[in-house]
Amino acid sequence: MAVNFSVFEDFATVAGVRLGIAQSAVRYQNRDDMVILELAEGAEVAGVFTQNAFCAAPVQIAREHLAVQSPRYLLINTGNANAGTGKQGFANARRSCELLAAATGVEASQILPFSTGVIGEPLNMAAFERGIPLALAQLGEDQWARAARGIMTTDTLPKGYSHCFELDGHEVTISGISKGAGMIKPNMATMLGFIATDAQIDKMVLEQWCKRLANASFNRITIDGDTSTNDSCILIATGQSALTITDADSPVAEMLFNELKIAFQLLAQAIVRDGEGATKFVTVEVIEAREPQEALDVAYTVAHSPLVKTAMFASDANWGRILAAVGRAGVANMELDKIQIWLDDVRIVEDGGRCDSYTEAAGAAIFKQSEFTVRIALGRGDVTETIWTTDLSHEYVTINADYRS
């Protein structure tokens, strides 16, 4: 079902990152469900996490550990989110870090735990006792492709990105993986993203970049408006390349930032392309807003409207539903006469009504495409925001009505 999506397998290794994958049977048998990333000493790590108030135990512990010292291991399990699990959930997440610490000789606070899967079930600790030694035995620099598969839950395809380039005379590599297909909304959802570069990046710069990059990518995608309890996005700089970034404002820093932005955006968009039941990949762009928040309010109201989404699924250019969604987005003092709406380059709405030049055939031709842009001009400022979303199909209902059964 994934929209214009092909599996990426051609990963470049990132010096300073080794990956190990195991079948630990957290929930299902005979399935890669545990991934360990080992980071060489000296690597810097930054993270952005879910804003759901019911943030899962592993997320809280990852935040806590990240504040203490630079991590040496990331420990990821699928099959169980360890969310909504109360005090026992915390004890289990801590215990998983202790098990990996004991096996590797680092401190438990040097480990970041990540969990994704069903909510509210106790974590199967026997799986960690079984899986950790198996994953550690497999550690290798060339395991990115298997790791991309190992973090999948309802994803139909693994998601990856890799790029090697020369910058300021130095070879640099960026490789990353992501997962997620449902419960996807701004502030990240059951979304995991792990992006690593061998560049050396100052910790302060890295933290600042990770926030900016997530806000331009993983925080701009929505499938169903549901934000998960477990979203995490991690940016790693191992510092093994000769390229060193200390000043975020230098031209070289800007070039590296843009390379990372491509990685973040493609990995985020891959989640939308593989969205549960997705048959369309839709960009919603709001222009001429007064401020970012009102642009985002309009964009998300359109992107979350079940009526707009089902019209997209039906390839029915029912633009009245888009108009109605713009109207209920809660923007104060919106001047209807100034609003314009386009599908790609076909203008539909102007002066509060249907554009004279618009024809049903022109709109239908765009809505039939597997990818298009809905552009909404508010006519009240110069701020632009862009998000990416999917349609709402029968398959979405099937997947989510059957997920646990």
Added chain:
Amino acid sequence: MAVNFSVFEDFATVAGVRLGIAQSAVRYQNRDDMVILELAEGAEVAGVFTQNAFCAAPVQIAREHLAVQSPRYLLINTGNANAGTGKQGFANARRSCELLAAATGVEASQILPFSTGVIGEPLNMAAFERGIPLALAQLGEDQWARAARGIMTTDTLPKGYSHCFELDGHEVTISGISKGAGMIKPNMATMLGFIATDAQIDKMVLEQWCKRLANASFNRITIDGDTSTNDSCILIATGQSALTITDADSPVAEMLFNELKIAFQLLAQAIVRDGEGATKFVTVEVIEAREPQEALDVAYTVAHSPLVKTAMFASDANWGRILAAVGRAGVANMELDKIQIWLDDVRIVEDGGRCDSYTEAAGAAIFKQSEFTVRIALGRGDVTETIWTTDLSHEYVTINADYRS
């Protein structure tokens, strides 16, 4: 598909209200699509309208006319919402009032127009020229049941309510009809409600009541979170009964208010029961909130979550999805330990995790019912808010992917 819903046909007449219905072919042939309500002189009318910024031309004109003088006619068409139709839409809505004014000898400003149906298409004025005389020729006090059918669009069943009772020694009647099945959300959606009583109610009291009643009924229902451009809820007091209300705080006034509240709530709930593709009728009650807005934020976030709604459709007590929705409702400083969640009287969540006494079987038994309540205690105040919603089924997608084709 309607949930625990039976067609109401046994309307009592309301002295001072006559109804006429016609087949005017606004959009479809051979279908009642125009309804006129004639109000006797002396009737008072109050209205509550959509808050969608792209509010349709008839809604704007109805608001304007209501501010000028007491209406003598309501003119309702289905098949075309006359929304997103720009200046021509206004001209057409005004013209429809002028046509009815000319035929009846009242002023155009004594007519309130209402339209529901497809957005963005020009209104077919020939239908009004044809339909208005036909509907006027049919005027009768006993036409409520046919009128209930005449305002339907994607509704599968007509919605009505009627009750005669004695109050303060006087006979009083309340009769009402409503329509709507999709694009339903707080602030009313493609929702029309017309409720009439023969009691005499002071205009100020009537206006105040109409707002309070709508906020306890039509503004507390949601099917898909989409608010229409055309919602209108009208309360009529013809004053032909001997019961007179001038003081809103009197015990008799309170009793009449409560009778009207039952009418409003049952008519609003009927819309949810007949919601597009609905297989469940679900009450979401948020208790122990600090203020109404945060209670509503939590209730609507749960009620709009596609993941919660698909779980309801599947009769899968996947309470983790409810928990995740509560967590992303945006309530500041929510204390997770204080939150409790029940399905009817089965407690699922306490202390931020699954309740020890909860069993999957107990939850599944509730979720299998066609009606149940999700009760969420926030543990931070004493405010309660209640809303009503449906599940999200395959049928919803089918209906909305096919509506225009």
